Amino acid sequence: xAGLLLSQSEKLFIVHGVQDDYRSDGRSNLDYRPMELExxxxxxxxxxxRLRLANTDLxxxxxTEIDVPSPDKPDLGKIEFNVDCSxxxxxxxxxxxxxxxxxxxxxxMQAAYQSSxxxxxxxLCIFEGKQCWKLFVDILILECGGNLCDAVSLAxxxxxxxxxxxxVKAILMDGGDVDLQLSDDxxxxxxxxxxxxxxxxxxxxxxxxxxxxxxxxxxxxxxxSLIVGITGTPSCxxxxxxxxxxxGKFSTIDMNGPGSVAPKTLKDAINQGIVAAKxxxxxxxxxLINERKENIxxxxxxxxxxx
Amino acid sequence: xxxxxxxxxQGLRLDGRRPNELRRIQCKLGVFTQPxxxxxxxxxxxxxxxxxxxxxxxxxxxxxxxSVVVNCQYSMATFSTGERKxxxxxxxxxxxxxxxxxxxxMAAIKTELYPRSQIDIYVEVLQADGGAYCxxxxxxxxxxxxxxxxxxxxxxxxxxxxxxxxxxxxPLVDVSHVEEAAGGVVxxxxxxxSTGAIGLIEMSHRLHMDYFDTVLSRAMQxxxxxxxxxxxxxxxxxxxxxxKSDDAITI
Numbered sequence: 178x179a180g181l182l183l184s185q186s187e188k189l190f191i192v193h194g195v196q197d198d199y200r201s202d203g204r205s206n207l208d209y210r211p212m213e214l215e216x217x218x219x220x221x222x223x224x225x226x227r228l229r230l231a232n233t234d235l236x237x238x239x240x241t242e243i244d245v246p247s248p249d250k251p252d253l254g255k256i257e258f259n260v261d262c263s264x265x266x267x268x269x270x271x272x273x274x275x276x277x278x279x280x281x282x283x284x285x286m287q288a289a290y291q292s293s294x295x296x297x298x299x300x301l302c303i304f305e306g307k308q309c310w311k312l313f314v315d316i317l318i319l320e321c322g323g324n325l326c327d328a329v330s331l332a333x334x335x336x337x338x339x340x341x342x343x344x345v346k347a348i349l350m351d352g353g354d355v356d357l358q359l360s361d362d363x364x365x366x367x368x369x370x371x372x373x374x375x376x377x378x379x380x381x382x383x384x385x386x387x388x389x390x391x392x393x394x395x396x397x398x399x400x401x402s403l404i405v406g407i408t409g410t411p412s413c414x415x416x417x418x419x420x421x422x423x424x425g426k427f428s429t430i431d432m433n434g435p436g437s438v439a440p441k442t443l444k445d446a447i448n449q450g451i452v453a454a455k456x457x458x459x460x461x462x463x464x465l466i467n468e469r470k471e472n473i474x475x476x477x478x479x480x481x482x483x484x
Numbered sequence: 485x486x487x488x489x490x491x492x493x494q495g496l497r498l499d500g501r502r503p504n505e506l507r508r509i510q511c512k513l514g515v516f517t518q519p520x521x522x523x524x525x526x527x528x529x530x531x532x533x534x535x536x537x538x539x540x541x542x543x544x545x546x547x548x549x550x551s552v553v554v555n556c557q558y559s560m561a562t563f564s565t566g567e568r569k570x571x572x573x574x575x576x577x578x579x580x581x582x583x584x585x586x587x588x589x590m591a592a593i594k595t596e597l598y599p600r601s602q603i604d605i606y607v608e609v610l611q612a613d614g615g616a617y618c619x620x621x622x623x624x625x626x627x628x629x630x631x632x633x634x635x636x637x638x639x640x641x642x643x644x645x646x647x648x649x650x651x652x653x654x655p656l657v658d659v660s661h662v663e664e665a666a667g668g669v670v671x672x673x674x675x676x677x678s679t680g681a682i683g684l685i686e687m688s689h690r691l692h693m694d695y696f697d698t699v700l701s702r703a704m705q706x707x708x709x710x711x712x713x714x715x716x717x718x719x720x721x722x723x724x725x726x727x728k729s730d731d732a733i734t735i
Contacts, residue, residue: 219563219610219611220529220611221563221564221565221566221611221612222563225563232517232518234516236561236610238561238563240562240563240568242568259562261559261561261562261572263533263559263572263606263608264535264557264559264604264606264608265516265519265522265533265534265535265606265608266518267518268537268604268606271555271557271604271606272557272573272574273574313562313563313568315561315562315563315568317561317608317610319516319533319608320516320517320518321518322518481524481526481531482512482515482524482531482533483510483511483512483524483526
């Protein structure tokens with residue numbers, strides 16, 4: 178992590194703690210740090226969320242545009258991820274300094290959302306083969322306190338949950354052109370189905386064990402970390418009781434750092450990741466549904482960065 | 485001149501403000517823990533985050549023998565405007581803004597105190613609704629104060645425009661995006677209201693010399709009004725302690 182220096186003995190202390198399943202801040206190896214989440218704070222975007230996980234601070238905004246679907250996938254919409262590392266986080270990100278990290282995270286998110294079982298792009302279709310919605314998911318990293326990938330995936334899911342796409346009627350005109358009619362009512366919009374949207378879980382290998390949600394200090398002690406993308410559980414996000422308990426499918430994997438892992442450790446780590454992702458998804462769903470209900474009942478004023 | 489549209493027959497502006505009325509200002513110092521100083525400022529729907537790092541040792545090539553190097557970066561989030569931007573920074577407009585920011589802040593920072601050092605000031609516009617530069621300057625001033633960097637006085641920026649009411653010129657303070665887009669003149673002034681010095685002045689479109697003084701004095705009055713509000717916030721912030729200590733996570 179940027180600008181962080183730890184001595185040998187400090188590192189040893191962290192490694193021993195992980196070995197005994199008791200980390201330096203009192204968590205067990207499967208515990209996340211407390212998070213703060215707020216949705217709907219950017220007026221210029223169709224959906225937005227701000228997530229603060231310990232010292233990691235992110236702002237995600239979703240903007241929509243009308244686009245032409247690609248010829249080989251005429252009935253699918255598009256989604257594009259864009260990460261911007263603000264220099265506010267660390268002076269190293271000044272100019273083009275954060276580009277490498279940004280592209281890495283954006284590609285990982287793109288890969289995780291690629292599968293039709295992870296995110297249903299059919300819901301973005303307006304007129305098959307002619308017009309579709311394109312979602313621009315812009316992720317702004319404002320402060321780095323470790324565990325960026327997990328935080329990004331959580332904030333993206335929250336922002337997509339908050340996104341409202343205007344209802345559009347498409348009529349095929351003469352000559353194959355499509356005429357779009359937008360409703361006059363600004364409340365005439367539909368919500369996205371994000372139940373299956375994947376979450377990324379970073380598993381940091383420290384000593385022989387893996388921990389989730391590493392702090393910046395723990396990240397600097399580990400030689401290798403695995404990032405797994407696990408699809409969400411749709412039953413958490415809907416009121417229907419009879420939905421089968423699906424989800425928990427494994428949609429992407431990536432490795433970071435100079436070290437290597439044994440196949441057995443890999444298997445254990447993936448299983449640990451699936452368990453962590455399911456718990457995380459449940460907690461996220463609860464928080465988001467709560468926030469939506471509150472928004473409907475009383476128009477709460479947004480705190481944003483003023484809190 | 486597109487003047488008449490900007491003021492209603494009752495003398496109110498498009499968003500219901502009076503000609504000499506500012507937009508609502510809300511701000512907070514010490515938003516983040518990692519930078520040495522940070523601030524968040526909202527002026528109406530324009531929202532800006534500023535962070536200050538330093539003073540720290542300057543890079544060999546940049547370092548100056550007798551004063552500090554002030555390094556500014558202005559960046560606009562891709563979702564900050566109505567239409568999505570492709571690049572947050574590096575385009576001509578942001579580079580120009582970075583230079584203007586540096587110009588205004590250099591006027592206030594006591595640069596002679598830190599030779600061979602560097603101060604980094606990063607500004608991130610989260611939402612732009614007119615006067616993004618002014619809000620950036622004001623937020624940067626707050627961040628500098630939060631970082632404890634000695635400044636001569638508050639640098640405050642404010643815009644002013646000119647409208648017509650019953651054939652009489654009426655200057656407008658703190659111009660919003662709609663008024664900017666209407667095509668009238670926009671005068672941007674960054675000044676130190678307590679000394680009356682002007683650090684930067686910039687104008688778009690043309691303005692008759694006869695009206696320059698009235699528009700300038702309206703902008704300067706706007707700076708003074710903003711200073712009063714920001715000064716109050718700084719004093720309140722300092723009274724309650726530097727930053728919340730429970731924010732920091734240490735091992």
